[in-house]
Amino acid sequence: MPATNTTTISTANNATNEENSSRELEAILRWAITTVGTITAMALLFFMFFFSKKLIWFAVSNYLVVAAALFVSGCILGFLFGIPKVVKDSVNSSVTSFSDNANLEEISDWLTKIIVGLTLVQFNQIKKMLNEAADHINVAFRSEGFDFFVLGYAVIIFYIAAGFLISYFWTRTNYTYILAKGKKDIQNLEKKIDLLKMENEQKSQEIQKAEQEKTQLEGEKTMLEEKTEKLKEAVQREGNMRLVNENPLVETSPTDDGINEELKKKIDKLLEDRKSTVPDDPQKGRWGGSSSLNQRKIEASVVENPAYNDIYDVNLVVKSTDPKGKPLDKTVVLLLHDSFGNEVLYLKPANNEAKITLLAYEAFTVGAICDDGDTILELDLNNLPGNPPGFNYSTESSPVNSTS
DSSP, X not given: OOHHHHHHHHHHHHHHHHHHHHHHXXXXXXXXXXXXXXXXXHXXXXXXXXXXXXXXHHHHHHHHHHHHHHHHHHHHHHHHHHOOOOOBOSSOTTXXXXXXXXXXXXXXXXXXXXXXXXXXXTHHHHHHHHHHHHHHHXXXXXXXXXXXXXXXXXXXXXXXXHHHHHHHHHIIIIIHHHHHHHHHHHHHHHXXXXXHHHHHHXXXXXXXXXXXXXXXXHHHHHHHHHHHHHHHHHHHHHTTEEXXXXXXXEOSSOOTTSSOHHHHHHHHHHHHHSOOOOXXXXXXXXXXXXXXXXXXXXXXXXXXXXXXXXXXXXXEEEEESOTTTSOOOSOEEEEOOTTSSOSEEEEOOBTTEEEEEEEESSOOEEEEXXXXXXXXXEEEGGGOTTOOTTTSOOSSSOOOOOBO
């Protein structure tokens, strides 16, 4: 049989034996109390029958006082002899069944040794004192002509012995149980306190973690707000776009020396006829999807902006692939994402090219209209090879495009 099983069985047997012993002591205690009560009641009946009416209550009161004094004396002795000692744990000597103040235990041990020693040494003197006490009781009850010396002697021994036994058994059972229960209650209270401390510490850690997460989120929010502010500043400063190679930008509203009214009407009609089908990228799939047509081509390159993080320079070029045979000399119309301040841009080409650089932080689709509306091109910047990391948007779900 394994050692653990043997230890468990031994512990269970010890607990059973202790429980049986406790039950036997409690049975003896109940029997002793019943016996004392019965004998006291018989003595009181005796006084009621054999004493005159004038002396009944005198005799009864004297008897009760004497019996109570002797019984209490015996109880004190029994309590001193029955006080339990502190039990050390058999495995760990530092562990005890209860750790109450041991002063009373030491006093009990000291007094019991003194009492036993005096009883052995002064036995004759104690016997003489008992005789005198019995004679005093005899004198107190002799009024009716009875000799109560023997009864007095018996009363002294009986009540002292009864008080001693009852107090001793009570101390060995109930008093020990009270001490053990008190110790157990203290241990349970300490466990609850430790548990509350652990819960409080855990909650403090959770609060601290939540505060850290909050601080982190606030930092990210602040960083995002700073980026947004920088982006707004860049947009306001650059006017949504800036020119490269000194290509002139035609005003977006028709003027006498700018866009002719006929071209403006064509663009408006194209925008009305070709409705946007992709809300997040309004020019996507709107202009045929071809980036090269009729010796016209739209190209783009994307580089990181040196002044701002996560902001990119989008370099757009609309050019002629046959400059000598079919030069690009008419106004080029660029159709951008609707988040730009100007969705429609009019560019005057130079050297068969119309160039512009835009500030953006995510890919989008560009439409280009050349030759007074006869050539329509489309370029999806999300499909350009070699884009910087972070510029392209995911194509797994509906794209969310924002530019500035």
